[in-house]
Amino acid sequence: MTRHPPRPRWATLLAVLLGSLQPSHAQPTGTPQPAAPGAAARAANNPVLASLPLGDALVRRHGTGSRWVAVFADPYCPYCRQLEADLHRLPDLTIYTFLIPVLQPDSANKSRSIWCAAEPAKAWQDWMLSGKSAPQAAPGCDQGVLARNLALAQRLGFRGTPALVFADGRQTVGGLPAEALAARISAAAR
Numbered sequence: 001m002t003r004h005p006p007r008p009r010w011a012t013l014l015a016v017l018l019g020s021l022q023p024s025h026a027q028p029t030g031t032p033q034p035a036a037p038g039a040a041a042r043a044a045n046n047p048v049l050a051s052l053p054l055g056d057a058l059v060r061r062h063g064t065g066s067r068w069v070a071v072f073a074d075p076y077c078p079y080c081r082q083l084e085a086d087l088h089r090l091p092d093l094t095i096y097t098f099l100i101p102v103l104q105p106d107s108a109n110k111s112r113s114i115w116c117a118a119e120p121a122k123a124w125q126d127w128m129l130s131g132k133s134a135p136q137a138a139p140g141c142d143q144g145v146l147a148r149n150l151a152l153a154q155r156l157g158f159r160g161t162p163a164l165v166f167a168d169g170r171q172t173v174g175g176l177p178a179e180a181l182a183a184r185i186s187a188a189a190r
Contacts, residue, residue, distance in 0.1 A: 048169045053152065056145045057096040058114075058121040065094035067189040072153050072163040074103040075110040075127060079175035080162045084128040086178040093185065097124060098149040100161065108146065109137075116141035 052070055069087070073080035087095055099115060101107035110127070116137035117123035123134035137143070153163065156171065163173045166188035176184065 046167060048165065048167060052096065052165070053148065054096055056148050056152075057098050058124050060095045060097070060121045060125065061093075062088075062090060062095075063092040066092045067185055068094040068096065068167055069185055069188075070096040070098065070165040072098045072100050072149070072156075072158055072161060072165075074101055074107050074161045075099070075114060075124075076104045076107050077161040081128050083162045083164075083175055083181070084125070086181055088125070088129060089178070090182055090185065097121075098152065099124075099146060100149050100153045100158075101146055102150070102161065110134075111146055112137040112141070112143050115143065115145060 049068060049070075057070065067090075071080075071083065071087070073083070087093065099111040101111040110133075113134040113136055114120055114123045114127060117134040126132040127134065156163070156165075158171075158173055160173050162175065163171065164176075165171050166184060168188040170184075170188065172184070
């Protein structure tokens with residue numbers, strides 16, 4: 001029997017994520033989010049990032065945005081709130097936030113309001129860092145992104161928030177101390 005080398009963690013994540021992508025002929029739904037400058041180049045160079053449906057994420061960029069992390073978060077998650085404060089202080093970071101309303105009955109309404117805001121990434125940051133609510137979601141806003149994000153989180157096996165995916169494909173569910181988070185993001189970017 002021939003033994004094969006172990007599969008890299010990012011390859012396993014990529015295989016899981018590929019099943020979640022829409023066919024190339026499908027039209028995207030939801031409020032399109034502008035990609036951070038250089039996101040296409042980073043995605044082309046990183047199979048984990050390329051496999052994530054970034055059009056379904058809120059995108060924020062700090063500094064050069066040369067490092068990245070994907071976060072699955074609920075608007076009422078206290079650990080997500082702390083994570084946002086910690087991420088906000090990190091330089092040269094692109095944050096892809098996938099809203100997954102799972103914790104409270106109002107999580108879906110709050111997520112819709114944030115996703116459908118004129119500036120969704122700013123609405124998320126305002127809510128998480130200062131408690132400022134986004135206006136009620138407009139009736140015509142397509143909110144299918146929330147169901148897609150929930151399905152993606154399930155496929156990835158996330159059972160809580162926050163859940164993070166790092167550039168090397170490793171995943172963490174739950175909060176991390178700020179120093180450990182910064183070290184993990186830096187190590188994953190190498």
